[in-house]
Amino acid sequence: MAEEILQGLKDAVISGNANKTKELVDQALKENLPIEKILNDGLIAGMMIVGVKFKNNEFYVPEVLIAARAMHAGMSIMEPHIAKAGIKPIAKVAIGTVKGDLHDIGKNLVVMMWKGAGFAVDDLGIDVSSEKFVEAVNNGASVVGLSALLTTTMVSMKDVIEALKAAGVRDKVKIVIGGAPVTQSYADEIGADAYAADAATAVDKVKEVLKI
Ligand code: B1M
Numbered sequence: 001m002a003e004e005i006l007q008g009l010k011d012a013v014i015s016g017n018a019n020k021t022k023e024l025v026d027q028a029l030k031e032n033l034p035i036e037k038i039l040n041d042g043l044i045a046g047m048m049i050v051g052v053k054f055k056n057n058e059f060y061v062p063e064v065l066i067a068a069r070a071m072h073a074g075m076s077i078m079e080p081h082i083a084k085a086g087i088k089p090i091a092k093v094a095i096g097t098v099k100g101d102l103h104d105i106g107k108n109l110v111v112m113m114w115k116g117a118g119f120a121v122d123d124l125g126i127d128v129s130s131e132k133f134v135e136a137v138n139n140g141a142s143v144v145g146l147s148a149l150l151t152t153t154m155v156s157m158k159d160v161i162e163a164l165k166a167a168g169v170r171d172k173v174k175i176v177i178g179g180a181p182v183t184q185s186y187a188d189e190i191g192a193d194a195y196a197a198d199a200a201t202a203v204d205k206v207k208e209v210l211k212i
Contacts, residue, residue, distance in 0.1 A: 001031065002028075002031065002033050002037075005024055005027055005028045005031065005033065005042075006028070006033070006037065006038070006041045006042045006045075008020070008024050009021065009024040009025065009028065009038070009042030009043060009046065009074070010041075010042055010045050010046040010049065011046070012024055012046070012070060012074075013042075013043055013046025013047055013050065013067055013070050013071050013074070014046050014049050014050055014053075014067060015067075015070075016063065016066030016067045016069065016070045017070055018069055018070040018072075018073035018074075019073075020070075021043075021070040021071070021073050021074040022073050022074060022077060024042070024074075025038065025042075025043075025074045025077045025078060026077065028042065029077070029081065035078070035081050035082060035085040035087060036085075036087060038078065039078065039082070039087070039118065040118075042074075043071055043074050043075065043078070043116075044116060044117060044118055046067070046070075046071070047067065047068070047071050047112075047113070047116030047117070048116070048117065048203075050063070050064055050067040050068075050116070051113055051116070051117075051199070051200030051203060052200065054198065054199065054200050055198060055200040055201065061105070061109065064109055064112065064199070065109075065112075068112035068115075068116065071112075071115075071116055075115075089118060089119055089120035090117070090118045090119050090212060091119055091120070091142050091143065091206070091210055091212070092119070092120045092122065092140050092141050092142060093114055093119045093120070093121055093122070093141055093142065093143040093144070093145065093206060094121070094122040094123075094124055094133070094136035094137070094139075094141035094143070094144050094145070095107060095110060095111060095114070095121065095122070095123060095124065095144070095145035095146075095147065096123070096124030096125055096126070096128030096132065096133065096136075096145075096146065096147070097125070097126040097127065097128060097147045097148065097149075098127075098128060098146055098147070098148045098153050098154070098156035098157055098160065099127060099128060099129050099130070099153065099156045099159070100127060100150075100152070100153045100156060101126065101127060101147075101148050101149060101150055101153035101156070102126050102127060103126070103147075103148075103149035103150070103179075104125070104126045104147075106147055106149065106178070106179060106180070106199065107126070107145075107147040107179075108123075109199035110145060110147065110178065110196075110199045110202045111123050112199070113199045113200055113202060113203050114145075114202065114203060114206065116203075117203045117206075117207075119206065122136055122139070122141055124136060130156070130159050130160045130162075130163035130164075131163065133146075133160045133163065133164065134163050134164060134167045134169065137164065137167075137169045137172060137173045138167075138169065141173065142172075142173060142174065142210065143173065143174045143175070143176060143206050143209060143210065144160070144164075144173050144174075144175050144176070145175075145176045145177070145178070145202065145206075146160055146175065146176070146177045146178075146179075146192075147177075147178055147179045148177075148179040148181065148182060149179050149180050149181065150181065151181045154179065154181050154182055154186065157177055157182075157186075157190055157192065158190040160175075161175060161190055161191055161192065174193040174194070174206075174209035174210065175192045175193050175194075176192065176193065176194045176195070176196055176202060176205050176206060176209065177190075177192045177194070177195055177196075178195060178196045178197065178198075178202060182195060183195065193209045194206075194208060194209050
């Protein structure tokens, strides 16, 4: 019975069926399934498969957005139970589109994937100044994600790294960068800890830099 509910939950997230997701979360709670199991083997497991399908071009942006909506629907029921159970997120991470850049579709996909993987995400939004990234680290983010879509704004990524150094917090945080014009060699050049080509890979990279 438990396995059936969890498999159904995974499938509901993958197919983006928000109503079914809510229904199955309710059922799982009624059956007293452990909160961590509902999260890890149901909702998060579903979102991880969405990430793999996205990476393999089996899913495109709309499917990911619909799956994330289903995941959110399930999470809204789970949140009070997670708080009561005292389950802590894997890590606190922050992300923003760098100064001067207003593109947020890719950044939002990374937010969804990171949330889907169990991270607490501080979404700083678009056109984010270096100071705001420093503030996020001072507020406990152990990873900072930087997104840029313009060749003219990707240079701000270097400014963020310099600002983190100047504030004396560079060694407290790992930096993951991404966005259409960004490359691994650019990450190496500016001293970022990792580059991710897509939102699903961004999950792998955070786990890699945090060694989890
Ligand atoms: Co803009 N735009 N845009 N635009 N826009 C591009 C990026 C452009 C390539 C179009 C073109 O000329 N062919 C071009 C950039 C050229 C360049 O610099 N090389 C461009 C330009 C020039 C501009 C303006 C300057 C246009 C103007 O006003 N003259 C202007 C700049 C505004 C500003 O930012 N200051 C501008 C404005 C806009 C809109 C506001 C109209 C709109 C943005 C709406 C929004 O985001 N809410 C827009 C859009 C939609 C685009 C295109 C069409 C689509 C971008 C997108 O959302 N892609 C884009 C052309 C294109 O790509 N075909 C274009 C889908 C998204 C899922 O992909 O963001 O790459 P992407 O994210 C991917 C990966 O890159 C990665 O994961 C995502 C998915 O897996 N990723 C990360 C992203 N961030 C990551 C972070 C990570 C890891 C992975 O870790 C932290």
